[in-house]
Amino acid sequence: RHHASVCCAGRFFTAVHQSGRGGLxxxxxxxxxxxxxxxxxxxxxxxxxxxxxTGLWGISLRAEEKQQLSAGAMRMLYFLxxxxxxxxxxxxxxPAPAFGTPGSFAVPSGAAAGSVTNRRVNNRDSDNxxxxxxxxxxxxxxxxxxxxxxxxxxxxxxxVGFAYSTDGGASFTDAGAISAPPGYSIYAxxxxxxxxxGIFFYAFIxxxxxxxxxxxxxxxxxxxxxxxxxATVKTDTKASLIFxxxxxxxxxxxxxxxxxxxxxxxxxxxNYGASNQVxxxxxxxxxxxxxxxxxxxxxxxxxxxxxxxxxxGVNSDVYVSWxxxxxxxxxxKSVDGGVTFSAPVTISxxxxxxxxxxxxxxRSNGFPAMTTDVSAGANRGNLxxxxxxxxxxxxxxxxxxxxxxxxxxxxxxxxxNEHVNDQLMPAVTVDSKGIVHAIWYDRRNDPSNxxxxxxxxxxxDGGVTFxxxxxxxNGSFPVIVGADPRLxxxxxxxxxxxxxxxxxxxxxxxxxxxxxxxxxxxxxxPTLVTAPGNLARVFxxxxxxxxGTNEQVKFQLPNLTGGAELRIFNLAGDLxxxxxxxxxxxxxxxxxxxxxxLWDGKNDExxxxxxxxxxxxxxxxxxxxxxxxxxxxxx
Numbered sequence: 001r002h003h004a005s006v007c008c009a010g011r012f013f014t015a016v017h018q019s020g021r022g023g024l025x026x027x028x029x030x031x032x033x034x035x036x037x038x039x040x041x042x043x044x045x046x047x048x049x050x051x052x053x054t055g056l057w058g059i060s061l062r063a064e065e066k067q068q069l070s071a072g073a074m075r076m077l078y079f080l081x082x083x084x085x086x087x088x089x090x091x092x093x094x095p096a097p098a099f100g101t102p103g104s105f106a107v108p109s110g111a112a113a114g115s116v117t118n119r120r121v122n123n124r125d126s127d128n129x130x131x132x133x134x135x136x137x138x139x140x141x142x143x144x145x146x147x148x149x150x151x152x153x154x155x156x157x158x159x160v161g162f163a164y165s166t167d168g169g170a171s172f173t174d175a176g177a178i179s180a181p182p183g184y185s186i187y188a189x190x191x192x193x194x195x196x197x198g199i200f201f202y203a204f205i206x207x208x209x210x211x212x213x214x215x216x217x218x219x220x221x222x223x224x225x226x227x228x229x230x231a232t233v234k235t236d237t238k239a240s241l242i243f244x245x246x247x248x249x250x251x252x253x254x255x256x257x258x259x260x261x262x263x264x265x266x267x268x269x270x271n272y273g274a275s276n277q278v279x280x281x282x283x284x285x286x287x288x289x290x291x292x293x294x295x296x297x298x299x300x301x302x303x304x305x306x307x308x309x310x311x312x313g314v315n316s317d318v319y320v321s322w323x324x325x326x327x328x329x330x331x332x333k334s335v336d337g338g339v340t341f342s343a344p345v346t347i348s349x350x351x352x353x354x355x356x357x358x359x360x361x362x363r364s365n366g367f368p369a370m371t372t373d374v375s376a377g378a379n380r381g382n383l384x385x386x387x388x389x390x391x392x393x394x395x396x397x398x399x400x401x402x403x404x405x406x407x408x409x410x411x412x413x414x415x416x417n418e419h420v421n422d423q424l425m426p427a428v429t430v431d432s433k434g435i436v437h438a439i440w441y442d443r444r445n446d447p448s449n450x451x452x453x454x455x456x457x458x459x460x461d462g463g464v465t466f467x468x469x470x471x472x473x474n475g476s477f478p479v480i481v482g483a484d485p486r487l488x489x490x491x492x493x494x495x496x497x498x499x500x501x502x503x504x505x506x507x508x509x510x511x512x513x514x515x516x517x518x519x520x521x522x523x524x525x526p527t528l529v530t531a532p533g534n535l536a537r538v539f540x541x542x543x544x545x546x547x548g549t550n551e552q553v554k555f556q557l558p559n560l561t562g563g564a565e566l567r568i569f570n571l572a573g574d575l576x577x578x579x580x581x582x583x584x585x586x587x588x589x590x591x592x593x594x595x596x597x598l599w600d601g602k603n604d605e606x607x608x609x610x611x612x613x614x615x616x617x618x619x620x621x622x623x624x625x626x627x628x629x630x631x632x633x634x635x
Contacts, residue, residue: 118474119521121148121163123174124514131155133483133517135493135510140192140200141501144168145223147200148508149190150519151493152177153484160190160204164225169506169521178218179229183208187216189246189494195260196253198223201290203249203264204230211238215247215266219290233264233284233293243272246367246494250310250318253374258316258337262286265310265320268296278303281322283310285338299332299341300324307367314374314381319406321370321385327351329368329387333406347400347409352390354424359449360479362492364388364395364424369495377434379462381405384436386415386426394449397423397440401463416457416469419444423455429498429505435460437498437505437524439472451476454496454509456524468554470542472522477513492517501525544632547601547608553631555579555597555618566597568631569615576603576614601633611635 122134131153138149146169152161159177180187184206191203200220207213214235218227236242247266252258265283280303282296299308299320308322318334320341329347334340347368354366368387373379383402388395397415402408416423421443428438435458442455454472459465482489496509504525511520526543545553555566566579579597597618603609614631 117522118472118511119169119172120511120514120518121165121172121174121508121521122150122152122161122519123163124518127154127516131484131486133487133491134161134519135491135517136188136190136495137493137508137510137519138190138192138495138497139499139506139508139521140194141499141506142194142198142200142223145198145225146499146506146521147192147194147202147225148172148519148521149192149202150508150510151188151190153487158186158188158484158486160187160202162190162192162202162227163519165521166225169523172521173225175225178202178204178227180206181214181216181230181232183212184214184216185209191247191249192497193249193251193262195251195262195289196255197260199289200224200227201249201251201262202227202230203233203247205244205247205266206230212236213238213244215244215264215284217249217262217264217286217290217293231290231293234296241270241272241274243269245269246307248309250312252312252316252318254312254314254316256316260289261316261337262290263310263312263318263338264293265299265308265322267306267308267322268298279305281305281308281320283318283320283338283341294338297338297341299344300330301344302330305330307365309368309370311370311372312374313372313383313405317405319370319372319383321347321368323365323367323387326353327366327389327391329385329400331385331406331409345406345409347385348387348389348398348412350391350412351387351398354388354390354395357490358395358422358424358479359443360481361490362479362481363488363490363494364492365494367495369426369428371428371430371436373430373434373436373462375430375432375434379403379434382430382462384428384430384463385409386428386438386440388424388426388440394420395422395424397426397438399428399438399463403462410463415440415466416442416455418469421446421449425493425496427496427498427507429500431500431505432502434462435503435526436463436466437500438466439496439498439507439509439524441496441509442469442471445471445476451478452512453477454507454511454522456507458524458526460526467526472507472524473511473513473520475513477511480512480515480517483516498524544634545601546634552598552600555599555616566599566616566618568599569617570609571613571615576609578604608635609633 133153134150136151140147144167146165148163150161152159161177163172163174165172187204187206189205194200199222202218205215215233216230217233218230220227245267247264249264252261263285267279268282269279271277280298281300282298284293284296286293302324304325306323308320310320312318318338321331324330328349330344331347332341332344357363366388368385370385373382383406386397386399389398398412399415400409400412424441426440430436437458439454439456441452443449445453453476455469456472457466457469481492493510499506504523507522507524509520510517568577570576601608611634616629
């Protein structure tokens with residue numbers, strides 16, 4: 001909880017001491033007491049060698065020579081190279097950079113399998129061998145303007161940065177850091193929202209060098225990509241032993257009495273770090289678009305809570321979900337604009353706590369992700385909550401839904417129980433057409449349960465069923481921890497995020513494909529055809545379909561009562577392939593029968609077909625119905 005000076009006895013980096021379960025402080029950990037003696041001795045050897053090389057002899061290492069050094073050597077070398085004018089026992093301060101200092105750049109795009117295009121949104125130019133993490137993502141969209149928030153560590157500061165797109169995600173500009181209030185040099189936990197008029201709001205937590213901390217919200221002008229200096233929601237001093245952590249923000253986009261009101265929920269730790277520490281979920285509201293904020297009202301009733309999310313429903317009802325540690329999921333709502341809240345309702349009480357670290361040495365949590373349907377569709381008003389749970393062994397994503405504004409909740413079921421490997425960090429949203437979209441990290445493609453991918457699924461029937469999951473990332477990426485010595489050794493981000501579109505959703509996640517943590521964007525969406533009767537929907541996935549990456553494309557036929565035939569045509573109308581009833585597969589899960597037909601990208605003669613757009617028609621023979629759709633094949 002305090003800054004540590006740098007000295008040759010083992011404390012080499014500015015750090016914050018670990019104590020307790022708070023998010024920001026847990027992220028800024030590298031305490032002398034936690035470094036084993038052997039590592040201290042090795043650090044001294046590294047320091048001595050680096051001093052000789054860079055200080056006494058004035059010799060500069062070439063880039064290829066630096067790549068041969070260990071991570072510890074690189075850290076010390078970087079320190080000495082950039083601080084040769086300073087006494088060795090002191091590290092320079094870490095002031096927050098001015099708005100936009102990194103400058104702007106157009107992020108190149110690239111082809112992707114499973115979705116549209118994986119696009120990196122952050123500028124890697126300020127990354128180096130030590131301070132190089134962009135992670136913990138949040139996203140909001142208004143029309144073609146998309147804003148992406150993320151933790152952004154660089155040599156000067158640990159702050160929250162953002163990137164934006166004004167062309168619907170085709171390209172992005174890294175706009176640098178959000179301006180923090182005076183004196184707050186370390187800040188994190190970025191969360192974005194947007195109101196009905198296109199004003200974006202950026203919530204985060206901040207800390208001073210002396211250990212004071214608080215929750216803050218910066219606002220933009222309408223449909224703008226620039227933010228004003230953040231307003232204060234709540235601050236507390238280090239001496240008070242109160243720590244504010246893991247905030248979330250939502251805007252009421254309705255035309256009702258509470259329209260454009262803002263809500264921020266967060267975890268308030270009391271007696272932080274002491275043996276009698278407790279934590280509560282609290283909420284503050286703003287009626288003047290973030291200029292001022294009410295005193296927080298406590299929502300939770302237990303003494304150990306964390307990880308809240310707040311959303312606003314169709315009648316301006318305010319919904320909050322959170323974790324009652326170790327593994328329960330709770331919910332509460334307000335019908336008077338956030339002034340008072342109902343007694344907490346239990347969504348899930350039978351969970352199993354996640355391990356302290358996952359395979360690869362990184363941490364992840366079981367905090368719930370929540371959304372509500374504010375569309376004009378048949379499931380308007382539904383609530384959906386997803387979280388990670390280890391009740392069946394390896395961590396999986398579970399979900400529950402409510403159709404009565406949170407009064408009751410459906411049975412807890414796995415979201416995508418298709419393999420035995422880990423799943424973690426879910427995000428969920430509902431688009432303007434009422435389709436529920438969900439993403440999460442998934443390890444199914446690695447038999448060793450180590451490499452990560454982003455996966456996606458959706459529901460078009462109000463969460464009754466979800467389509468089999470689809471891969472979004474165009475390649476698995478490794479676990480990377482320790483990318484910044486100022487952060488916790490197990491830190492790799494605590495959440496990812498989705499923003500709703502129209503028949504689609506915008507996904508933003510942390511990704512290590514380039515060798516250090518970056519932030520990537522993609523548009524996720526189903527191919528959906530509707531018709532009356534039992535053969536009501538046909539899902540084709542992945543779409544686009546890449547035969548070299550995805551062996552076969554599936555055409556899912558939910559609740560099919562009879563046989564089926566699928567015919568595939570090219571755009572000239574020529575019949576390419578006929579898939580008959582004997583190729584039909586079925587999965588029976590409870591009372592739901594999911595049927596699907598597989599296609600390997602070949603015609604009836606067994607020859608691979610060319611890249612292009614293909615049309616398909618599905619017929620349920622027992623019903624006499626024919627449904628049509630289109631599929632993109634890429635080679």
